[in-house]
Amino acid sequence: xxxxxxxxxxxxxxxxxxxxxxxxxxxxxxxxxxxxxxxxxxxxxxxxxxxxxxxxxxxxxxxxxxxxxxxxxxxxxxxxxxxxxxxxxxxxxxxxxxxxxxxxxxxxxxx
Amino acid sequence: xxxxxxxxxxxxxxxxxxxxxxxxxxxxxxxxxxxxxxxxxxxxxxxxxxxxxxxxxxxxxxxxxxxxxxxxxxxxxxxxxxxxxxxxxxxxxxxxxxxxxxxxxxxxxxxxxxx
Numbered sequence: 001x002x003x004x005x006x007x008x009x010x011x012x013x014x015x016x017x018x019x020x021x022x023x024x025x026x027x028x029x030x031x032x033x034x035x036x037x038x039x040x041x042x043x044x045x046x047x048x049x050x051x052x053x054x055x056x057x058x059x060x061x062x063x064x065x066x067x068x069x070x071x072x073x074x075x076x077x078x079x080x081x082x083x084x085x086x087x088x089x090x091x092x093x094x095x096x097x098x099x100x101x102x103x104x105x106x107x108x109x110x111x
Numbered sequence: 112x113x114x115x116x117x118x119x120x121x122x123x124x125x126x127x128x129x130x131x132x133x134x135x136x137x138x139x140x141x142x143x144x145x146x147x148x149x150x151x152x153x154x155x156x157x158x159x160x161x162x163x164x165x166x167x168x169x170x171x172x173x174x175x176x177x178x179x180x181x182x183x184x185x186x187x188x189x190x191x192x193x194x195x196x197x198x199x200x201x202x203x204x205x206x207x208x209x210x211x212x213x214x215x216x217x218x219x220x221x222x223x224x225x226x
């Protein structure tokens with residue numbers, strides 16, 4: 001079935017460090033891909049999305065590129081801030097409507 | 112409304128009691144979804160509504176779980192005879208059409224604790 005695998009955390013970085021969170025997905029059909037973020041005490045928020053191969057989603061300095069050849073959608077940010085501390089979820093959505101999520105990656109950024 | 116709202120934000124109940132969780136989607140969104148977030152299982156899909164119809168209930172974990180949507184708007188998720196394993200955060204999401212590259216917008220969730 002459909003699945004998403006993302007790197008397990010927790011990930012701890014210093015402010016201004018480079019961030020990568022790996023995500024791979026099952027290639028069934030032509031899924032849309034998403035990164036959602038959950039800040040402490042808050043609900044899930046859409047961070048960025050990409051709907052077809054080679055698309056790049058970007059928001060708030062975060063980027064992810066839809067790579068069909070490697071079935072990947074890795075999240076990157078060049079310089080993280082303390083305020084980026086949160087749980088990040090990679091998700092896919094195929095021809096049906098439901099989102100399939102990865103397990104989530106806890107990111108902690110220290111000053 | 113401005114976003115998806117859910118009530119209550121927290122619910123503590125005793126094992127065996129019934130609970131009702133409410134979701135108000137974004138105005139004009141025809142599609143509505145329920146998910147569950149728990150430590151052991153991560154984020155799981157429960158049910159999808161298109162208008163007032165639920166074409167897919169396959170994610171509901173048992174027949175103790177049911178959901179309805181009225182007027183193409185508010186949805187209620189009901190859990191009968193609650194069990195401790197039902198403890199989780201129940202998330203509601205809505206989207207414009209439910210099709211294609213539609214984005215799902217999530218509410219803040221209801222944290223259910225079954226004692």
